[in-house]
Amino acid sequence: MIIGVLKEQTDARVSITPETTKKLIDKENQVLVEKGAGAGAMLSDADYQEAGAQLAEQAEILSSADIIISIHPPSWDKLSKLPKGKIVISLFNPLGDKELADKLVTSDIIPFSLDRIPRTTIAQSMDILSSMASIAGYKAVLTAANHLPSHFPMLMTAAGTIPPARVLILGAGVAGLQAIATARRLGAIVEAFDVRSAAREEVESLGAKFVEVEGAQEDLAAGGYAITQTEEYQNRQKALIHEKASKAHVIITTANIPGRKAPILIEKATVEAMQPGSVIVDLAAITGGNCELTENDKTIVRNGVTIIGNSNLPGEVSKDASKMYSNNVLNFFNYVFKDGIEGIDYSNEIVAGTYFGKPKAEANTND
DSSP states (O other), rough: EEEEEESSSSSOOOOHHHHHHHHHHHHOOEEEEEEETTTTTTOOOHHHHHHTTTEEHHHHHHHHOSSOOSSSSOOHHTTSOOOOEEEEEOOOTTTOOOOHHHHTTTTOOEEGGGGOOOOSGGGGOOOHHHHHHHHHHHHHHHHHHHHOSSSSOOEETTEEEOOEEEEEOOOHHHHHHHHHHHHTTTOOOOEEEOOOOTHHHHHHHTTTTEEEETOOOOOGGGGTTOOOHHHHHOOOOHHHHHHHTTTTEEEOOOOOTSSOOOOOOBBBHHHSSOOOOOOOTTGGGGGGGGGGOOOOTTTEETTEEEEEEEEGGGGGGGGHHHHHHHHHHHHHHHHTTTTTTGGGTTTSSSHHBBSSSSSSSTTTTTT
């Protein structure tokens, strides 16, 4: 198989590293890498050539590769011109970008969206969302610390005692738990809220206090994600978050519901009640934000509170993020294409979860 690796246009990460390239080539694949693809992740063209890859222009990759791999999908203008049966592996976000998803369903492309990897035991090594969420949670705390006009840890000095920062984490999934661990390592007092009762043990094991609003609805079929709550619960939740937020120096929000707008957890009135100099890092900015005032990909200040809506924090840790993404892709590739392109099992849970092209009976490269 010929595997093509595209250079990201608005992201410092790269989908396949030289280390992974070598492993793909060792399995008798040919790898074409777009020139400069790894530059943002401190990976040179020479690194790829040493691993056995061939450097190529994007046009050659799009026309020649059997399988195209990227983080952000190519534009529809490019996708629509691909030869019939071309396989594209990317983060298509079909629940969010429904316009592109609808076009792909009727096209002759075979698309796999890695943000749809099911959260099952066998799929853990392919779970790109969890890998990137872990980095985002870590980087969110460091970003907040850079903007906070005070220390995170308690300091006892001859000039007096500086109290520790108070950090509130909203959402104790992968990103939230990493944020808790990082904030605790920096010496902050941390509280964390999550609608899932199962999160309590993990939160407390990291040294944070679990904030609970009783009466939350849970759904085991949600794959570890939170679900929409009743209006009564949401009102009680907002009241408690308002109380905790007004005392916090840093708030990191991580709550996302797949395919829907992010729930508003911090209203304008709550921001107005926060202490001047406080910081909010909203990891749900790309889906509308958990804070009512969040602006995607912007840092704003309202009533002395800094609100950061950075949608690509993993891109700021580009080297390690690329390595993790690349390893996830390799595990997915080895699992799905173990019998070659013609041997794809569309009834398999992982394949069925990530594939969203034509009905499976039609999705055959031999058509």
